[in-house]
Amino acid sequence: xxxxxxxxxxLEIHAELKTNSKMFSNAKxxxxxxxxxxxxxxxxxxxxxxxxxxxxxxVEHVIKVGLAVGGEIANFTEFDRKNYFYPDIPKGYQIxxxxxxxxxxxxxxxxxxxRIHLEEDTGLSKHDRGDFSLVDYNxxxxxxxxxxxxxxxxxxxxxxDFAKNLQMLLRYLGAGDANMEKGExxxxxxxxxxxxxxxxxxxxxxxxxxxxxxxxxxxxxxxxMTELLEAGRGDEIVQETRGWDENKEITFSQRRxxxxxxxxxxPEPDLPKMMLHEVFNLDAxxxxxxELPWQKKERLTVEVGLNEEAADIFVSDLEMSQFFDxxxxxxxxxxxxxxxxxxxxxxxxxxxxxGGQLPSAENFSNLIKxxxxxxxxxxxxxxxxxxxxxxxxxxxxxxxKEGLLQQSDEGALKEIVQKIIxxxxxxxxEYKGGKEASxxxxxxxxxxxxxxxxxxxxxxxxxxxxxx
Numbered sequence: 001x002x003x004x005x006x007x008x009x010x011l012e013i014h015a016e017l018k019t020n021s022k023m024f025s026n027a028k029x030x031x032x033x034x035x036x037x038x039x040x041x042x043x044x045x046x047x048x049x050x051x052x053x054x055x056x057x058x059v060e061h062v063i064k065v066g067l068a069v070g071g072e073i074a075n076f077t078e079f080d081r082k083n084y085f086y087p088d089i090p091k092g093y094q095i096x097x098x099x100x101x102x103x104x105x106x107x108x109x110x111x112x113x114x115r116i117h118l119e120e121d122t123g124l125s126k127h128d129r130g131d132f133s134l135v136d137y138n139x140x141x142x143x144x145x146x147x148x149x150x151x152x153x154x155x156x157x158x159x160x161d162f163a164k165n166l167q168m169l170l171r172y173l174g175a176g177d178a179n180m181e182k183g184e185x186x187x188x189x190x191x192x193x194x195x196x197x198x199x200x201x202x203x204x205x206x207x208x209x210x211x212x213x214x215x216x217x218x219x220x221x222x223x224x225m226t227e228l229l230e231a232g233r234g235d236e237i238v239q240e241t242r243g244w245d246e247n248k249e250i251t252f253s254q255r256r257x258x259x260x261x262x263x264x265x266x267p268e269p270d271l272p273k274m275m276l277h278e279v280f281n282l283d284a285x286x287x288x289x290x291e292l293p294w295q296k297k298e299r300l301t302v303e304v305g306l307n308e309e310a311a312d313i314f315v316s317d318l319e320m321s322q323f324f325d326x327x328x329x330x331x332x333x334x335x336x337x338x339x340x341x342x343x344x345x346x347x348x349x350x351x352x353x354x355g356g357q358l359p360s361a362e363n364f365s366n367l368i369k370x371x372x373x374x375x376x377x378x379x380x381x382x383x384x385x386x387x388x389x390x391x392x393x394x395x396x397x398x399x400x401k402e403g404l405l406q407q408s409d410e411g412a413l414k415e416i417v418q419k420i421i422x423x424x425x426x427x428x429x430e431y432k433g434g435k436e437a438s439x440x441x442x443x444x445x446x447x448x449x450x451x452x453x454x455x456x457x458x459x460x461x462x463x464x465x466x467x468x
Contacts, residue, residue: 005193005229007222008200009159010114010151012188013166014144016121017061017176022141023120024052024095024271029142031177031184036136044141046091051270054079058143060280061175062102062118065145067286068169069113071106075277079118079268087135088123095120096146098265102276108169109294111162112150119144124183139183145176151190151199156218160211163187164316168293171318180210187214193225193237200225201237205251208244217244221251296321305334306341313345319358320344326361327368340368347385356389363388367395379452380404406455410462413446413454417462420445431467439463 019029025043033039043050066073080098096119103116123140127133147166153159167185170176178185187208192200203221208214221242228236242251276282291299293315300311314321324344328337343364352358367388371381376399384395384404399405420442421428431438439460446459 003222003226004195005222005226006195007154007218008151008192008194009153009155009218010190011147011149011153011159011162012190013147013163014121014186014188015147015166015170015176015178016184017058017143017145018174019055019057019061019143021055023055023058023118023143025141027141030138031142031182033138035138036134037138039138040140044090044137046093052095052268054271054274055143056279058118059102059274059276060285061143061173062116062145063276063280063282064173064285064289065147065169065175066103066106066116067282068173068289068292069103069106069108069116071103071113071116073276073282074100074102074104075275076100076273077102077276078273079271080265081268082119083264084262086122087133088125088137088140090123090137090140094122095268095271096265108162108165111158112152114148114150116145116147119146151192156215156222159189159218160215163211163214165293168316172290172293183209189214189218189221191218191221191225193222193229195229200234201239203237203239204241206241206243206254213244213246216249217251220249224251304328304337306338310341310345313349314341317349320349323358323361323364327365336368336372339371340365343368343371343381343385347382348389351386351389356386357392359385359388359392363392363394370395370399374406374455375399376404376406377447377452377454377456379447380406383452404453406453410458413450413458414462414466416446416449416454417459417466420449421463421466428467439467 016031021027022029022039022044025041027041027044028039030039043052063073077097077100079095081093082096082098083093085092097117101115101117104114106113106116121139121142121144123135123137125133125135149162153162163185167178167180170178170185176184180186189205189208190202191205192202194200203225205217205221208217225237228234238256240256241254243254244250245252297311297315300306300314301308306314314324324340327340331337348358348364364385367376367381367384370376371378376384376395380399383402384398387393387398387402388395424442424445427438427441431442442463443456443459446454446463447456
């Protein structure tokens with residue numbers, strides 16, 4: 001049953017950027033550091049007399065993201081102080097951007113973007129010590145990109161698709177790894193429900209750390225608001241910040257939502273204003289952009305001719321995509337391309353999940369050529385590939401050593417066919433009586449006898465000949 005209420009969703013997504021040092025200091029930017037409070041210095045902690053400096057690489061990353069999504073890159077921009085007290089904010093304020101973001105506009109897959117700006121990340125509060133908490137400031141000051149969408153999303157799936165596309169874009173650009181399980185990318189959802197053209201009361205769900213949680217929290221909040229509206233209790237929907245309880249799979253109220261006035265924004269006095277068009281060559285940066293995820297999908301489906309499922313795997317898995325491109329190169333042999341795609345997206349992806357290594361492009365290409373030349377059967381090729389991911393060797397060597405080269409010698413196969421017929425007289429009689437499935441059984445016995453190395457078509461032809 002369709003609901004009469006329309007959800008309207010906007011996203012705020014924070015993503016840590018890949019740089020050698022932090023946003024405003026020379027402390028190391030290392031998201032994998034496990035020792036607490038190692039990558040910090042007096043600038044990160046806001047000690048008196050310290051002066052921040054701007055990380056140019058972080059600014060460049062945000063500009064490239066803006067160019068990739070078709071946004072407008074500001075000429076004038078500046079940093080602001082966002083004032084609020086929390087234990088993970090060592091300075092008592094966060095250096096962010098308010099009135100003059102680096103990027104305005106743009107879109108990803110039809111979802112319009114409001115702005116993209118740059119700020120510093122906060123520290124990390126840890127509440128696993130019982131009756132007290134500790135703060136790790138390693139993360140404090142890491143360059144953090146914040147992207148805000150327009151409120152034009154209307155389903156949990158559309159929201160998740162947008163977040164996944166942004167994650168891929170950051171990885172393609174080398175701007176960030178955006179691993180949600182590491183906290184390198186965090187999603188906040190603004191959602192309202194209405195049965196008119198007017199937007200309803202907006203609720204924010206903070207710090208969602210997986211795509212699954214983003215989807216579940218939106219679906220739960222839509223259900224919660226719908227039930228309140230249906231019961232005539234719409235006044236209980238208030239503008240607030242809510243969290244996600246993973247164990248109960250529900251959202252819960254945290255605090256009433258602050259407004260921008262509460263943060264007392266003002267221009268950061270210790271940092272210079274920036275004239276980006278004078279510092280960066282925007283045309284040159286645009287030319288440096290790689291093939292973007294949506295461009296790659298169009299090329300793979302329209303130009304190369306892959307199906308949507310295979311294209312999606314290559315778009316989302318950069319390593320496999322580069323491997324595929326390395327093998328097919330400039331070839332126009334559509335059979336070779338599709339066979340390569342099939343073996344990568346089905347067999348190789350599965351073997352890699354089990355811990356197998358990626359074979360060399362040359363050896364994998366040679367295996368595909370062997371399949372096309374009927375030198376190995378489909379079964380034999382799978383067995384060879386399973387060995388190649390354990391030890392990267394020439395597939396022909398493996399096939400010869402393991403007896404997996406496809407047998408097409410009619411003389412040798414004829415003896416095997418005759419033996420199987422002699423050993424399976426009952427099945428032979430069933431076939432002659434009109435049971436077609438019996439032929440497949442006999443062919444299967446032939447493949448088993450030859451350990452999958454027989455050419456199945458030749459085997460079938462020989463059985464048909466002998467069973468006349």
